[in-house]
Amino acid sequence: MFVVIEPGSEPGSLRLVDVDETGGVLADTMVEREDASSAVQIRETESPRWVFARTSELYPQLLARGIRLGRSHDLALCRVILRRSTTTSGPLHDAPLDEWDAPREAPRDDGLLSGLGVAGSMRDRADAVAELQRQLATIQGATSPWRLRRLLAAESCGAMIACEIHADGLPWRRDVHNRLLTEALGPRPVFGGRPATLEQLANSIRAALAAPALNPDSPAELLRALRAAGLSVNSTSKWELRGIEHPVIEPLLRYKSLSRLMTANGWAWLDEWVHDGRFRPDYIVAGVVTGRWATDGGGALQLPKQVRPAVIADDGWTFVVADAAQLEPRIVAAMAGDVRMAEAGHSKDLYQGLVDAGTVDTRAHAKVAMLGALYGSTTGESARLMPRLMRDYPRATGLVEAAARAGERGEQVTTWLGRSSPPPADSWRAMMRAAAQVSATPAQERAARSARREWGRFTRNFVAQGTAAEWALCWLAELRHRLRSMGEASSRPHLVYFLHDEVIIHTPTEHADETAAAVQKAADAAGRGLFGDFPIDFPLGVTITRSYAEAKP
């Protein structure tokens, strides 16, 4: 049973439309503002699949009223998948773009339209029931409906989880963060400018380079000053500076590190992004083409190790931090049905498994070779080690190689559950056509070859990263389901952070062990859900800790 839920004509009111599994409308009800919460709660006891035009536009309002739902279908997110998938066909696949394809409207924060604002937007005037019917028909006619259903359910559940994480927030101690900044940088400057430690380092750099007016924040100025001081460098990046013998190097590298801390996660960041002891990421579900989540503001995709000590659980609570070990190699092994690589991953460390199998001699080599296969490197150590991987694991390596070749031919590639890569741009095809002409110049041929290989690296990585992302979505959904039955509503373990293959759960201390067990069970269930009986393991690194900085990565 589906229930389409959308804002009614009055602020706070709701329209609920019951739709059966084939798209037939059973009932169409308007609910007044005062009755909205209880009406939704009552319907929730039947565990329907709630259908949102866009989860991010309505679900936060439900969360604010204390409502959390079990299952959902996000029309806008699902349309993107269904339209682009190589496993679907029919009207939805071929129709001209309409408002359901439009990118998300920028969230408005002016207060004028908040709450009722979404009721007046274009999207909600669009016919959600008709769109659901189109999507159901498209799923029905897909090559593998069960895979798509699983993907769409996980994607939609992810959309709810993204809202819930935002609402709950990641515990963040301002006092700890502030102390950390002061110890590293000196006191916060009252009128802006550089804090004391940073200014001292800037002066050391100027002295060592005999450049009294140098602004070390300007790469161009800095490069000129380094060269004038006799250093033969091509850039000011730290990997190139590291290893050079010169008095400027030590203060310069320290300056870079501290300057980064200051500009990315300094006092200004703290003021803007941490309120009431919580950091609230704005996740963009499927914001990455591969299906990974992106984020908007706050740099939630890159919480530096330097500031993680500020992430501390509430009193009486703790974190369960879990990350999937060597996720992408395991995903590729399972997709390819590579029993031998799956066997190497039977231990907790797949890279060590490759060493034990005699493929390579060290764990570091195993990792470099594997990442080279996943990213498509063509030079250096990983290219040298790759042939051993191809020899011992022809199925797994063959899968990513085939994805690369398909991309080079301009074809789309598709994940295990049915998310497809975008076709290359018209300009890409034009480039290939131009290079194929007899009149093509060597420069054109070179550029085309380079662009072709680049697109091949993208599609190569797409199948692995994209399928890993859908495994992670299934993991999240399974985990959320398990957490929902634990404890009381006010003291229930809940997700507070997610990043690609890692989660943080904030849990009352007494539920920590149970939560740690649940997160691994969820990973096992996600693996079975995707790959059935194929003998692939998805071990996690799990840490129970009150401080994120203490979690072993």
Added chain:
DNA sequence: TAATCTGGCCAC
């Protein structure tokens, strides 16, 4: 002055 580009660095 605002928008866009560049170099650099953080995360997985």
Added chain:
DNA sequence: AAACGTGGCCAGATTA
């Protein structure tokens, strides 16, 4: 040692 995939975000530099 990076190259080689996906992102976000900053300050400075350049362009409109």
